[in-house]
Structures are given as C-alpha cells and as structure tokens.
Amino acid sequence: MTPDLILFSILALIAIAAALGMLFSRNAVYSALYLILNFATVAVFYLLLGAPFIAMAQVTVYAGAIMVLFLFVIMLLGAEQLSRTRTLGWQQPLAIVLALTLVVEAAYIIFTRAGALPNVEAAVSGYGSPQAIGELLFNQYLLPFEVTSILLLAAMIGAIVLTKEDKNKE
Amino acid sequence: MVPVSYYIALSAVLFSIGALGVLIRRNAIVIFMSVELMLNAANLLFVAFARTYAALNGQVFVFFVMTVAAAEVAVGLALIVAVFRSKHSIDIDEISSLKG
Numbered sequence: 001m002t003p004d005l006i007l008f009s010i011l012a013l014i015a016i017a018a019a020l021g022m023l024f025s026r027n028a029v030y031s032a033l034y035l036i037l038n039f040a041t042v043a044v045f046y047l048l049l050g051a052p053f054i055a056m057a058q059v060t061v062y063a064g065a066i067m068v069l070f071l072f073v074i075m076l077l078g079a080e081q082l083s084r085t086r087t088l089g090w091q092q093p094l095a096i097v098l099a100l101t102l103v104v105e106a107a108y109i110i111f112t113r114a115g116a117l118p119n120v121e122a123a124v125s126g127y128g129s130p131q132a133i134g135e136l137l138f139n140q141y142l143l144p145f146e147v148t149s150i151l152l153l154a155a156m157i158g159a160i161v162l163t164k165e166d167k168n169k170e
Numbered sequence: 171m172v173p174v175s176y177y178i179a180l181s182a183v184l185f186s187i188g189a190l191g192v193l194i195r196r197n198a199i200v201i202f203m204s205v206e207l208m209l210n211a212a213n214l215l216f217v218a219f220a221r222t223y224a225a226l227n228g229q230v231f232v233f234f235v236m237t238v239a240a241a242e243v244a245v246g247l248a249l250i251v252a253v254f255r256s257k258h259s260i261d262i263d264e265i266s267s268l269k270g
Binding site: 004005008012015016019020022023028031032035038039042045046049050051053054057058061062065066069070073074076077091092095096098099100102103106107110111127128132133136137140141144148151152154155156158159160162163 | 171172175176177178179180182183184185186187188189190191193194195197199200202203204206207210213214217218220221224226227229230232233234236237238239240241242243244245247248249250251252254260
C-alpha cells in the first residue's frame with residue numbers, strides 16, 4: 001500500500017463514519033456537528049486532489065457559514081429532538097433496502113467499468129491555485145459568475161420575505 | 171496516486187447515505203443536511219474528475235454548486251422557520267395539510 005492509498009483510506013473512513021453519525025444521531029445538533037466533520041474531511045480530499053482554493057471555500061462557506069446557519073436555526077426553533085411518533089412503519093425498512101440497492105448498483109458499475117477510467121494524473125504546477133481559478137472564472141465563466149450574484153440576491157430577498165412577520169394577521 | 175474509481179466509490183457511498191437520510195429521517199432540518207451531503211458527494215466527484223483530466227473547469231463548477239447550495243440553504247431554512255411558526259413542529263409527517 002502506498003502512503004497515498006493509506007491516507008485516502010483513513011480519510012474515507014472518517015468521512016463515511018461522520019456521514020453515518022449524522023444520519024443516526026437522535027439530536028439534530030450532533031447531526032450538524034458530524035456534518036461539519038464530514039465537510040472538513042472532504043476539504044482535505046480537495047487539498048489532496050490539488051484544489052486548494054475549493055478546499056478553503058469548502059471550509060469557509062460550507063463548514064463555516066452554512067453550518068452555522070443550520071445550528072442557529074436548530075437552536076432558534078428548539079428542534080433538537082422530535083417526539084417519537086411513527087405514522088409510516090414500513091417506510092424505514094424500505095428506505096434502507098432502496099439505499100443499499102443504490103450502493104450495490106453504483107459499486108457494480110464502477111468496478112466493472114473501471115478499466116475505461118484513467119488514473120489521477122500527477123499535479124501540474126500552478127494547477128488549482130486561486131490565480132488559475134480566478135482567470136477561468138472571470139474570462140470563460142464571466143456570465144455565469146454574474147448570474148450567481150442575482151441568484152444570491154434573490155435568495156436573500158426570498159429569505160427575508162419568507163421569515164417576515166405578517167402584520168395584517170393580528 | 172489513488173485511482174479515480176476509488177473517489178467515485180466514496181462519492182457514491184456518501185451520496186447513498188445522503189439519500190437514505192432524506193428517506194428515513196423526519197426532522198426537516200436533518201433532511202436538509204442530508205441534501206447538503208449529497209451535493210457535497212457530487213462536488214467531490216467534480217474535483218476528482220477535474221484532477222483526472224487536468225482541467226480546471228470542474229473546480230469552477232464546484233464553486234457554482236457551492237453558491238447554489240448557499241442560496242438553497244438560506245431559502246430552505248427560511249421555509250422551515252415559516253412552517254415552524256404556523257405548525258409549531260418541523261416533523262415532516264405532520265406537514266400533511268395538502269393530503270387528499
């Protein structure tokens with residue numbers, strides 16, 4: 001086993017364990033914290049794959065901003081735990097069977113067609129640097145980048161409108 | 171280097187865990203977090219393939235996916251807060267007013 005493969009295996013185990021921890025935590029706060037761990041591991045994967053800019057964006061945007069928003073809403077609503085009422089008893093086993101089917105299908109396709117896929121190349125110098133990403137973003141992808149600002153503005157206005165108190169209701 | 175098929179396998183497992191989370195959890199916020207996990211699995215694959223073909227376009231796509239995810243979370247959490255205000259619960263089994 002090469003050091004790369006050992007590192008990959010350890011990180012993959014942490015990522016999958018954190019994802020499962022998020023899935024099976026009874027408390028939503030623990031779910032959020034497990035998800036932050038998962039995002040941090042994925043950020044390390046990005047570093048391994050030569051994407052330092054994306055890794056930093058992952059830590060600041062996902063693990064930072066988005067998950068803080070999640071934790072904030074969980075604590076604001078006091079929705080850490082739900083009462084145990086079950087209305088659809090057959091749904092949970094069926095979901096597990098379907099998810100396992102999805103994994104088996106994916107594994108079958110990946111490991112029977114793997115010969116068609118090239119190996120990961122060694123890094124070219126300067127690959128994935130903020131400079132290279134910026135040049136691509138502001139030349140080839142300038143229009144999508146500008147559209148992004150409108151999307152974020154729309155989301156911001158939408159969030160404000162949706163959470164606004166209805167004054168006419170009283 | 172690690173073969174790209176390992177990254178695909180990891181991404182597929184993470185995506186399936188996310189899909190399972192959407193199906194079995196009833197807490198709307200945890201369902202939202204599972205959706206984020208699925209987006210993240212797709213992002214990992216984008217970066218792995220960008221590296222495989224030594225093209226940066228995949229990383230730019232991840233940047234856009236992150237933006238869309240941020241927008242989605244802002245609107246989605248606002249919706250959850252609005253639902254909580256009217257129903258006093260975020261259990262998705264109880265949000266069944268449209269059921270015929």
